Amino acid sequence: MSTTTATEQIPPSRTETDPAPRPREHLGSLPVYGWGRAPAHLRTQTQMASERLKLAAEQKPVAYLYIQRHGTFELYDPADAEKMRPLPSSTKAKMAARRTCPECGKVRQAILNGRTCSVCRERKARERERLLARTCVGCKTVRERPYPDHRRCQSCRKEQLVKKRERVEAWIAEVTVCAADDCSARIGSKKAARAFLKSKEWLLSPERADLPSSMWWPDWPRRCPPCKEAYEAEQERQRAEYQARYEQQEKERQERERREAEERQRWAAAALADSDVLVLDTETTGLHAEARIVELAVLNSCGEVLLDTLLDPGEPVPGDAARIHKITSEMVAGAPTFSSIAVRLTELLDHKRVLIYNKWFDVERLRWELTLHYLDRAARELAAEAVGTNTVLESARERALVEAREQANAWIDAMTFEDVMIPYSDWVGDWSDYHGNNRWxxxxxxxxxxxxxxxxxxxxxxxxxxxxxxxxxxxxxTGAMSEGTG
Structure with missing residues (x-):
């Protein structure tokens, strides 16, 4: 970090000195200067270290230097600083070795660490360019003088021109005959074709000699008038056929979307009228795989509350989760556990259609709570078995965990869970091009x-x-018919 000296600010035509630099503000009793505005004799600690100076004992800053986007730095008076001890010769040798170019052996200002310096790299780049200019593109022959612009030796240049003439003759022979199938009518003279090529000088340049022949006739007619009319009629027929097929597919798509929308609406109306439909929701300690349930509610399709209770998760409720659902550890202290309501929950959900908003999350939370519930029971059974047989079972915990997971999966599989979030999001129809689907x-x-x-x-x-x-x-x-039958 350098500062602008007073002499550098004085033009040669002026003899008077500039006034003392003015600070932009004060920090306490010390002035704060902007970049390039500090007194020339002041130094930052980094600048003093580069000049082999160190701060004296209890040396205080005399000003500050403010640099935008970097902050404020302390400025010191080097007259009050102490000189550092000279570096040992071994240290100087190591520092010089880090700045020595292995190619030219010179010590540079930048640290190289075994890399070549910029001077050597530029010299090698120029050597490569000179070598490339003296190397034939075709046979790779190197000569003393650079090749012309085509960068080929005499034999490779002759071969290139021969191939070019052959391609020109092949193109002329091809484009003077109608390109339609089963038609050999001539559509132009060779003289006109050659004149067309001469008008396209960029096609005849050596750099374009290897272009495919299909790129040589953008403005040259390829069919005789009868074949051209037949070709355009066929193209029009294909466009009309494609347009009709597209319109039919679009009509089918719209009809399919209409039927799907009607099915979603009928599904929702049927669920509200079905007495066997329940709605379930949970609040948890987080979104991770082992999050516990802190609140669970079950309502029927009429909105009557069948179950609404806080649950003690057996662990503190994290602050992030509590800020969302406002359920704290103090609120769930003394609340029933999931195991205490498991039987009641099973009776409520058995043989019912259970609707959940984002069912994948809530079902996995139920699965985890059931796993812990059955794990505790399996652990107690294994402990009783170990006491009864006076033995220590190997891998008892693993065996209990496997059994608990199997029982939890069986409980989940016996229930009927349906998701509401996806049908409702599709009904709203807030399309996202990024996800390629409707937003949840x-x-x-x-x-x-x-x-x-x-x-x-x-x-x-x-x-x-x-x-x-x-x-x-x-x-x-249906209810009246059931009563009459009864």
Whole structure:
């Protein structure tokens, strides 16, 4: 970090000196100078170290230097500093070795650490360019003088021109005959074709000699008039056929989307009218794989609360989770555990359709709680078995964990869980080009279990509003028939 000297700021035409630099502000009693505005004799600690100076005991800064986006640095008076001890010769030798170029052996300003210096790299680059200019592109022959612009020796240049003439003759022979199948009518003279090529000088340049012949006729007719008309008619027929096929596919797609939208709406209306439909939601200690449930609620399709309770997770509720659902460790202290409500929950959900908003998360939380529930019971059974047989079972914990997982999976498989988030998000239709799908809609339920269940019912009512009366009447009719039969 250098500072601008007073003499550097004085033009040669001036004899008077500049006024003392003015600070931009004061920090305490010390001035703060901007970049290039500090007194020339002041130094930062890094500058003093480069000049082999160190701060004296209890030496204080006399000013500050402010650099935008880097902050404020202390400035010291080097007259009050102490000189550092001279470096040992071995240290100087090591420092010189780090700055020595292995190619030219000179000591440079920059640290190289075994790399070649910029001077040697530039010299090698120039040597490569000179060698490339003296090397034939075709046979790689190197001569003393650079080759012309085509960069070929005499024999390779002759071979290049021969190939070019052959390609020109082949192109002329090809483009003077109609390109349509089963037609050999001539569409132009060779003289006109040669004149066309001469007008395209960029095609005749040596750099373009290897271009495919298909790129040589962008403006040259390729078919005779009858064949051209037939070709354009065929192209028009294919475009019309493609357009008709596209319109048919678009019509089928719209019809398919209409049927899917109707199915989603009927599904929601039927769920609201079904007495065997329940809505479940949980609040947890987090989003990780071992998060515990701190609140669980189950409502029926009419909005009646069948179960709404806080649960003691057996561990503190993290602050991040508590800020979302406002359930703290103090609130769940003394609440029932999941094991204490497992039987009641099973009775509620058995043979019912359970609707969940983002069912994959809540089902996995239930699976984990059930695993811990069955694990505790399996562990007790294994402990009793070990006491009864007066033995220590090998891998008892692993065996109990496997059995607990199997029982939890069997419980989950016996239930019927349906997701609401995907059908509702598709019904809203907020398309995302980034994800290539409809965006998942947030559930506005206040992040409490019962409130989220009511929000799920609101989503179902919004989706099934068009068919709500139809399914409600059907449900009343079915109930009346059941009563009459009874």
């Amino acid at each position: 809609q947030p559930l506005d339920g206040g992040h409490r279990a019962a409130g989220d269940c009511r929000a799920v019912l609101d989503c179902l009512r919004a989706m099934g509003r068009a068919y709500a009366d139809e399914y409600a009447a059907a449900a009343i009719g």
